[in-house]
Amino acid sequence: MEFQGISGKFTEANAEALAVVVFKGEKAGSGLLKDLDALVGGSIAAVFKSEDFKGDKGQTALLRFSPKGKVKARSLMLLGVGEKADYTLPEVAAASGCATRYLRTRNHKNFAFLPRHEGNSTAIAQASAQGFVTSQFELDKYRTKDKKDKIVSKLVVCIDGAKPADLNKGLERGKAVGDSMNLTRDLANEPPNILTPTEMANRAAKMAKETGLKCEILDEAKMIKLGMGSLMSVSIGSEQPAKLIVLRYTPAKSTAKKGEMLALVGKGITFDTGGISLKPGEGMDAMKYDMSGGATVIGTMRAIALLKPTVPVLGVIAAVENMPDGKASRPSDVVTAMTGKTIEILNTDAEGRLILADAVAYAEKQGATRIVDMATLTGAVIVALGDQNTGIMGNDQGLVDEIIEFGKENGEGFWQLPLSKEYSKQIKSDIADIKNIGPRGKAGTIMGAVFIQEFVDKAKWAHLDIAGTAWSDSAKPHQSKGPTGVAIRTLLTLVEKSQ
Ligand code: BES
Ligand code: ZN
Ligand code: ZN
DSSP: OOEEEEEEGGGOSSEEEEEEEOOOOOOOOHHHHHHHHHHHHTHHHHHHHHHHHHOTTTTEEEEEETTTSSOOOHHHHHEEOOGGOOOOHHHHHHHHHHHHHHHHHHOSSSSEEEOOOOOOHHHHHHHHHHHHHTTTTOTTTTOSSSOOOOOOOOEEEEETTTHHHHHOOOOOOOOHHHHHHHHHHOOOHTTTTHHHHHHHHHHHHHHHHTTTTTTEEEEEEHHHTTHHHHHHHHHOOOOOHHHHEEEOOOOOOOOOOOTTOEEEEEEEEEEEEEESSSSOOGGGGGGGGGGGHHHHHHHHHHHHHHHHHSOOOOEEEEEEEOOOTTTTTOOTTTEEEEOOOOOSSSSOOOOOOHHHHHHHHHHHHTOOOOEEEEEEEHHHHHHHHTTEEEEEEEHHHHHHHHHHHHHHTTTTTEEEOOOOOOHHTTBBSSSSEEOOOTTSSSSSHHHHHHHHHHHHOOOOOEEEETTTEEEEOOTTOOOOOOOOOOTTTHHHHHHTTTO
């Protein structure tokens, strides 16, 4: 994919189409739209008059430039974005993506985009490029025909008066973020016979090699030696060996306070059958995305490697398959986690917390002082929040508040659920220290979080339950259906704001 930034006249851009953002309530007869209207023989005024197009969010119109005119482009796309006051940077990304997908179906290979946002040029260029890249991700990787091939290969972003260096920096950053989101989405979309824990580790190692991250893969022997009995209790029923993937980003020159380190920890269940507490067959196929938390860590670490913030970041991904088998864990088994805590497994389908218990403890042992874990942990979070908000919980209100705030900046909703000693009491076991489920039908998402909390010692910690937000059941104008890459942009802001 190719990117170009221009700060001169939009109408002189060398592209097949010009895509211009239009706000609700704008008049065709004044300002920029008036000038453009003259070039399309009054068609803008005509579509406004017919009320076919009013600048509502998601509305589009494709008009033709006269072949004899002086504009190089053949078409003018109007992109409604709604009220100007609501037109934030993530909306710029969505508008760019919407234009890309629309023009792709109309056989355009490139277009010039006029975002018309009044903020920082680098940030606008970044959002435009990221939206362009993520909008072209498709689910049909394994089709041999009727593929929606990526065909819009070049984006020209026009920002009046922007410095070329700012524009180029933004485009480069947007490409890095967009490609990293697509890596996460590709991993989440992979079938579980292909993306085994070993393959997930191989993909992470390949990414690390390409981007200069350090990568260490812990095998089962190493995990057993470390005492990771909780993680291993999930893996034991699978033919596929578990892998603990450890990615390290170390800045050339750190501005972090001495001893401070952020860790991102992800649930990487490459397939969740439920184990002996077997899930019903219907809908079980969806459980290939149960490694989305781990995939999010891999994508975020890739972007970090490319954006080069000045703080160290550790990525830990527990890649495990949850299968029923003669060797599989039984409900009522008791296991000992790396921290020494004993766990009574009462439901083998509550496996995400079992692998995260050892993964967060490992992150803290490696020196993490702040931990953000992410996981498709509970069906209950889908009941509570649907697909619009990620559930967030934690032991440090400052960290939780930061993630919620940075989420807003990135158009990603995070909604906090409470934790308390009273909730923690509900996972006390009769025969061991704790059990892996709470009372039936009560606060399922919180029960998952209080369980993980038991394995965090001094670190500030936040837990993101992305079960409802990591996968979209329907296509959007700017995004295909399927894996969303949720939380990556927010986490990148968290990292960059800690510099
Ligand atoms: N991976 C699932 C959570 C999930 C369920 C994600 C549905 C997306 C859609 C998790 O491992 C699980 O099975 N959780 C159980 C926990 C229960 C046994 C306490 C759940 O949510 O039902
Ligand atoms: Zn499960
Ligand atoms: Zn699961």
